[in-house]
Amino acid sequence: MALTPKTLPIPSTKTIHLSATSTEYDIHIGQGLLSTLHPRLQKLAGGKSYRPFLITSPNIWKLWSKQVRASFPEAESPTVLFLPPGEKHKRLPAVESLAEQLAQHGADRDSILIAFGGGVLGDITGFLAAIYMRGIPYVQIPTTLLAQVDSSVGGKTGVNLAAGKNLIGSFHHPRAVFADIALLKTLPPLELRSGLQESIKAGIIADPKLFAYLEQNNELIANGDPEALTKVVTASIKVKANVVAKDERESGLRMTLNFGHTLGHAIEAATGYKKLLHGEAVAWGSIAALHVALARKVIDPDTFARMANLILSYGPLPRFKATASDLVALTSSDKKTRSGRRAFVLPTGIGSTEIVYDVTDEELTAAAESMLQTMRATGVKPS
Amino acid sequence: MALTPKTLPIPSTKTIHLSATSTEYDIHIGQGLLSTLHPRLQKLAGGKSYRPFLITSPNIWKLWSKQVRASFPEAESPTVLFLPPGEKHKRLPAVESLAEQLAQHGADRDSILIAFGGGVLGDITGFLAAIYMRGIPYVQIPTTLLAQVDSSVGGKTGVNLAAGKNLIGSFHHPRAVFADIALLKTLPPLELRSGLQESIKAGIIADPKLFAYLEQNNELIANGDPEALTKVVTASIKVKANVVAKDERESGLRMTLNFGHTLGHAIEAATGYKKLLHGEAVAWGSIAALHVALARKVIDPDTFARMANLILSYGPLPRFKATASDLVALTSSDKKTRSGRRAFVLPTGIGSTEIVYDVTDEELTAAAESMLQTMRATGVKPS
Numbered sequence: 001m002a003l004t005p006k007t008l009p010i011p012s013t014k015t016i017h018l019s020a021t022s023t024e025y026d027i028h029i030g031q032g033l034l035s036t037l038h039p040r041l042q043k044l045a046g047g048k049s050y051r052p053f054l055i056t057s058p059n060i061w062k063l064w065s066k067q068v069r070a071s072f073p074e075a076e077s078p079t080v081l082f083l084p085p086g087e088k089h090k091r092l093p094a095v096e097s098l099a100e101q102l103a104q105h106g107a108d109r110d111s112i113l114i115a116f117g118g119g120v121l122g123d124i125t126g127f128l129a130a131i132y133m134r135g136i137p138y139v140q141i142p143t144t145l146l147a148q149v150d151s152s153v154g155g156k157t158g159v160n161l162a163a164g165k166n167l168i169g170s171f172h173h174p175r176a177v178f179a180d181i182a183l184l185k186t187l188p189p190l191e192l193r194s195g196l197q198e199s200i201k202a203g204i205i206a207d208p209k210l211f212a213y214l215e216q217n218n219e220l221i222a223n224g225d226p227e228a229l230t231k232v233v234t235a236s237i238k239v240k241a242n243v244v245a246k247d248e249r250e251s252g253l254r255m256t257l258n259f260g261h262t263l264g265h266a267i268e269a270a271t272g273y274k275k276l277l278h279g280e281a282v283a284w285g286s287i288a289a290l291h292v293a294l295a296r297k298v299i300d301p302d303t304f305a306r307m308a309n310l311i312l313s314y315g316p317l318p319r320f321k322a323t324a325s326d327l328v329a330l331t332s333s334d335k336k337t338r339s340g341r342r343a344f345v346l347p348t349g350i351g352s353t354e355i356v357y358d359v360t361d362e363e364l365t366a367a368a369e370s371m372l373q374t375m376r377a378t379g380v381k382p383s
Numbered sequence: 384m385a386l387t388p389k390t391l392p393i394p395s396t397k398t399i400h401l402s403a404t405s406t407e408y409d410i411h412i413g414q415g416l417l418s419t420l421h422p423r424l425q426k427l428a429g430g431k432s433y434r435p436f437l438i439t440s441p442n443i444w445k446l447w448s449k450q451v452r453a454s455f456p457e458a459e460s461p462t463v464l465f466l467p468p469g470e471k472h473k474r475l476p477a478v479e480s481l482a483e484q485l486a487q488h489g490a491d492r493d494s495i496l497i498a499f500g501g502g503v504l505g506d507i508t509g510f511l512a513a514i515y516m517r518g519i520p521y522v523q524i525p526t527t528l529l530a531q532v533d534s535s536v537g538g539k540t541g542v543n544l545a546a547g548k549n550l551i552g553s554f555h556h557p558r559a560v561f562a563d564i565a566l567l568k569t570l571p572p573l574e575l576r577s578g579l580q581e582s583i584k585a586g587i588i589a590d591p592k593l594f595a596y597l598e599q600n601n602e603l604i605a606n607g608d609p610e611a612l613t614k615v616v617t618a619s620i621k622v623k624a625n626v627v628a629k630d631e632r633e634s635g636l637r638m639t640l641n642f643g644h645t646l647g648h649a650i651e652a653a654t655g656y657k658k659l660l661h662g663e664a665v666a667w668g669s670i671a672a673l674h675v676a677l678a679r680k681v682i683d684p685d686t687f688a689r690m691a692n693l694i695l696s697y698g699p700l701p702r703f704k705a706t707a708s709d710l711v712a713l714t715s716s717d718k719k720t721r722s723g724r725r726a727f728v729l730p731t732g733i734g735s736t737e738i739v740y741d742v743t744d745e746e747l748t749a750a751a752e753s754m755l756q757t758m759r760a761t762g763v764k765p766s
Contacts, residue, residue, distance in 0.1 A: 091479075092475050092476070092478070092479045093475070093476075095475070096474075096475045096544070096551075099544055099546075099550065099551055100544050100545055100546050103544055103546030103547055103550055104546060127514075130553070131510075131514070131541075131551050131552060131553055132550065132551065133550060133552075134539065134541065134552045134553055134554055135553070135554070156517070158514075158517060161479070161482055161483055161486055162483055163482075163483050163486030163487060164486055167482065167486055167515065167516060168479075168482055168514050168515065169514060169516075169517040170513065170514055170517055170518070170553065171517055171518070
């Protein structure tokens with residue numbers, strides 16, 4: 001007798017419980033979570049009826065639709081809606097189009113959205129869930145390392161304006177996150193390494209053990225060993241979940257997650273959000289931030305070197321075209337600016353940080369210049 | 384020596400404090416609040432610097448810009464952004480356009496939006512505040528009676544989809560509401576009377592005294608007597624604030640505010656949101672709901688007559704074209720439907736209600752038919 005999907009055992013996974021002010025939920029990390037999606041959603045719904053709507057991109061669906069479908073009894077299979085891949089679709093018209101489709105399919109407050117894709121798709125789907133009928137539940141199934149270790153956790157959702165990235169959005173937490181390590185098998189190696197830059201960030205700001213593990217297992221991790229990746233993803237998510245639990249709305253501590261992102265975002269803006277992957281831009285931004293810390297002597301040259309080397313060891317990082325002053329000028333529209341004051345995250349050692357508000361444009365320009373020197377020396381041609 | 388705007392005394396007003404789970408704020412009702420806007424915003428900001436952005440429509444600004452400007456020292460005058468009037472602009476592209484303008488003017492999380500207009504403008508501005516940089520503060524200065532007694536209070540914000548009204552939105556409470564009765568002087572009489580239908584609703588569902596006051600002072604109120612309107616607006620807002628305080632997210636009690644709206648929304652949909660004012664559609668919807676209650680004998684014929692007469696006495700109400708079955712078919716997309724069950728609010732007496740889930744299409748069709756008979760007998764040509 002064949003097993004029905006319902007009776008498949010749920011394989012053992014690591015679970016991180018995120019308990020914040022407004023909500024709490026579990027983040028599951030493991031291999032093959034996809035095949036148990038249906039019983040997991042049933043558990044989440046607590047026996048109540050719910051209608052699943054899965055939002056994904058055509059290329060991801062081509063790779064994984066069989067596994068997803070196999071988890072559901074045919075009658076309960078999710079309605080699938082598509083979003084073309086790419087940052088350029090991360091805008092309000094895409095949200096409106098998906099919302100119209102939800103309405104046409106009769107989605108209501110007892111429906112649940114499933115964000116099945118990378119960070120952009122997760123941000124859009126989370127935002128759609130935040131504003132459809134003033135908020136409906138959703139879960140995240142991140143398909144990239146970057147989305148698994150960063151964007152799928154923490155409830156930040158949103159889209160871009162022409163005037164800047166993520167200027168439109170909501171805090172809306174998923175009901176659960178399923179980080180299936182098996183999904184990373186089909187990820188291009190460059191995307192994997194780029195995503196690992198956010199894990200390096202997690203190590204730098206909050207987890208010396210993760211930092212050391214990344215140093216010591218570079219080859220295993222960068223080559224996508226599932227066991228090693230499970231460890232890295234779990235530790236990275238723990239850092240993020242811990243920060244979000246303590247500062248859900250980014251009034252303080254959560255800003256530390258922004259390490260490397262002030263100039264990282266500027267680099268993305270300077271290159272039209274096209275030439276570099278997010279993790280690559282953050283890597284260069286982190287190096288610049290390290291230079292600020294070094295110049296201020298909040299870290300010593302040895303710590304600087306260990307941090308910079310770890311970042312570069314998960315490269316090679318691509319070159320890009322921008323001057324230091326261009327980049328500094330582009331930091332002024334960052335959302336982390338409040339009434340003109342720019343919050344800046346400095347590491348004070350491996351696993352510790354401080355937030356300062358007095359980094360001057362001159363300091364930042366000098367640090368960006370030092371970073372650009374490293375780029376000219378070590379950067380490779382963008383692929 | 385001339386008085387500076389800052390030193391003008393704040394005239395006495397009625398203040399209702401709304402304390403809900405997620406937030407609390409004051410709703411001020413009085414005459415001439417506009418002239419004290421600047422000191423009031425300063426008080427709200429608690430001495431912190433803030434940048435005001437006022438969102439309004441050109442026609443409203445033409446009438447009241449002088450008073451608003453006079454309240455502010457010139458250097459602190461709000462940046463004014465315009466939204467064309469009308470429900471057809473209550474869509475995501477209008478929100479996106481305003482958000483781009485905010486970003487271009489450097490609005491950040493320490494900015495405050497001022498929604499200065501009717502219900503549509505308040506809904507859009509509130510939603511813009513909800514999603515710009517994942518949420519910034521705003522205040523409501525409703526310029527219509529409908530917006531004063533209903534939409535400006537309670538934190539429901541949003542826009543329409545092609546598929547239906549208010550299908551996109553957020554719960555995002557204002558920091559304060561300023562209901563300036565003086566603004567109603569320039570309101571067309573028809574809009575005033577239409578808005579009063581929401582006050583009648585408040586009386587029916589929760590306030591016998593307000594109900595009686597509306598019965599006994601019809602002429603004074605409908606002719607816009609400021610004292611009488613202040614009483615009606617205050618009592619109506621109290622009903623709403625009390626309900627919202629107890630059930631912010633509409634899991635139960637708040638649904639009672641939906642009395643008359645199930646068929647009211649259907650009538651608006653059937654007439655393309657053009658022929659009837661919202662209050663007029665709700666008035667007919669209320670009469671239909673009363674017929675359901677009468678048929679079920681949850682109200683006696685005398686109570687039915689008092690309620691129906693009060694509604695009709697603030698008419699005349701316009702005729703419209705739709706069959707009972709058209710209207711019932713249009714109720715199925717109502718947001719109050721959950722997993723196919725339709726919540727329906729029935730009055731059980733003056734000032735009390737019950738929510739039922741078992742109203743059948745047949746009952747609703749019969750009630751709509753009775754309402755249409757009244758309409759054919761008493762309805763006037765739409766103006």
